[in-house]
Amino acid sequence: MKVLIVGGGGREHAIARKLRQSPKLSELYCAPGNAGIAADAVCVDIAADDIGGIAAFAEEKSMDLVVIGPELPLAMGLTDALAERGLRVFGPDRSCARLEASKSFTKSFLERHGIPTAKYMEFDDKAELLEHIGQFGFPMVLKADGLAAGKGVVMAETPAAAEAAIEDMMGRRVFGAAGDRVVVEECLVGTEASMLCFVDGSTIVPMESAQDYKRAFDGDRGPNTGGMGCYSPSLVFSDALEDEIRERILAPTFEGFKADGLDYRGVLFIGLMITEDGPKVIEFNNRFGDPETQAVLPRLESDLLEIFLAVTEDRLAEQELRWSDRRAVCVVLASGGYPGSYGKGKPISGLDSVDGDVAVYHAGTAFDGQGGTVSAGGRVLGVTALGESHGEARARAYANVERIRFEGAHYRRDIGLLGGFDPDGGTGGE
Ligand code: AMP
Ligand code: GLY
Numbered sequence: 001m002k003v004l005i006v007g008g009g010g011r012e013h014a015i016a017r018k019l020r021q022s023p024k025l026s027e028l029y030c031a032p033g034n035a036g037i038a039a040d041a042v043c044v045d046i047a048a049d050d051i052g053g054i055a056a057f058a059e060e061k062s063m064d065l066v067v068i069g070p071e072l073p074l075a076m077g078l079t080d081a082l083a084e085r086g087l088r089v090f091g092p093d094r095s096c097a098r099l100e101a102s103k104s105f106t107k108s109f110l111e112r113h114g115i116p117t118a119k120y121m122e123f124d125d126k127a128e129l130l131e132h133i134g135q136f137g138f139p140m141v142l143k144a145d146g147l148a149a150g151k152g153v154v155m156a157e158t159p160a161a162a163e164a165a166i167e168d169m170m171g172r173r174v175f176g177a178a179g180d181r182v183v184v185e186e187c188l189v190g191t192e193a194s195m196l197c198f199v200d201g202s203t204i205v206p207m208e209s210a211q212d213y214k215r216a217f218d219g220d221r222g223p224n225t226g227g228m229g230c231y232s233p234s235l236v237f238s239d240a241l242e243d244e245i246r247e248r249i250l251a252p253t254f255e256g257f258k259a260d261g262l263d264y265r266g267v268l269f270i271g272l273m274i275t276e277d278g279p280k281v282i283e284f285n286n287r288f289g290d291p292e293t294q295a296v297l298p299r300l301e302s303d304l305l306e307i308f309l310a311v312t313e314d315r316l317a318e319q320e321l322r323w324s325d326r327r328a329v330c331v332v333l334a335s336g337g338y339p340g341s342y343g344k345g346k347p348i349s350g351l352d353s354v355d356g357d358v359a360v361y362h363a364g365t366a367f368d369g370q371g372g373t374v375s376a377g378g379r380v381l382g383v384t385a386l387g388e389s390h391g392e393a394r395a396r397a398y399a400n401v402e403r404i405r406f407e408g409a410h411y412r413r414d415i416g417l418l419g420g421f422d423p424d425g426g427t428g429g430e
Pocket of ligand 2: 290
């Protein structure tokens with residue numbers, strides 16, 4: 001089968017690596033891809049949000065399947081454009097993509113179907129929101145309604161900070177139209193965890209859990225990023241908690257899709273807060289997480305291409321998903337300055353000194369034209385190691401990260417530590 005992956009980050013690299021293991025795969029393409037993906041797929045220079053360009057290329061090449069990685073092309077209707085051309089797509093259509101592209105759409109979906117989530121109010125008018133600030137507690141959670149590249153959520157600690165964030169979103173319109181509506185939420189307290197699920201018309205099936213580290217610096221300090229590292233399975237999950245999530249969140253979500261006429265197909269990423277009152281939904285995303293995918297997919301033993309095909313044909317309920325018991329830890333190497341401004345084009349060394357069974361997923365890399373690889377984004381690489389224990393995976397990930405160098409590189413040293421300590425009490429590497 002000929003498959004096209006849309007996107008060019010670490011998530012797409014992990015998807016490419018896993019698809020390569022399928023005996024059904026004959027040709028693999030990626031648009032636009034990156035320097036690492038180029039070793040696993042034919043990279044095509046078309047941007048992920050060039051809907052017309054991707055659709056034309058997929059049609060011309062008679063792709064058997066198109067897998068969409070990032071949220072933007074999903075929200076822009078790439079699935080619909082491909083389906084109109086009679087092509088098979090893994091990824092929800094534009095109407096379902098509102099579950100990530102509009103926080104207000106998602107909050108009303110959650111409320112309507114009785115799914116636990118933070119209480120909320122929404123505002124379209126800046127003056128009205130400013131007038132109401134006094135009635136909210138602090139930190140006040142303010143969210144731009146639309147897509148804002150992961151930067152549209154502000155936890156304002158004081159009324160002055162809330163006013164500044166509201167001015168940015170609704171006054172200066174730093175997120176454009178995405179900030180014209182603002183959702184204000186109750187602040188949830190607890191531990192966050194990510195649950196990625198496959199969904200088709202027949203069922204919803206959770207993958208193994210994962211834990212993301214969103215802040216830039218050790219000890220969960222500094223600004224929010226796309227994710228500085230991840231491990232799987234999550235250490236806060238238990239069988240009882242998973243049962244509760246299935247019953248109180250997954251089942252009503254799937255029923256809600258049916259009731260609302262949403263023909264959801266693809267991955268549903270559920271951001272959860274495990275609170276004292278049980279698990280609550282923080283957000284939905286319409287796609288695989290990044291870097292969750294780099295920690296979860298290496299543990300999948302089933303054929304990913306088979307699963308993708310099953311989802312497009314409503315056969316997911318018949319699929320058996322097999323997972324390795326091994327633990328995975330993924331550490332992200334980022335450019336100096338990320339998530340603020342950062343330099344590009346820094347030569348990367350040490351890539352060939354990594355252990356053969358440790359995966360280096362490229363997130364933001366390019367070729368320098370002379371056979372070398374250079375940095376080309378904020379998050380540059382993700383190094384994933386597997387281990388029989390969590391501590392072993394963690395120690396192996398860090399031992400390999402240390403062999404890779406580029407000017408200004410930074411990474412968190414506490415990925416895989418739970419609140420600063422090693423849950424295995426063993427060879428954490430710190
Ligand atoms: P989101 O883009 O909705 O995932 O929000 C980004 C991050 O903000 C989340 O991963 C949480 O850490 C935090 N966050 C969002 N909503 C809430 C909330 N209601 N209470 C506490 N933290 C939140
Ligand atoms: N790691 C969070 C996300 O992919 O949105």
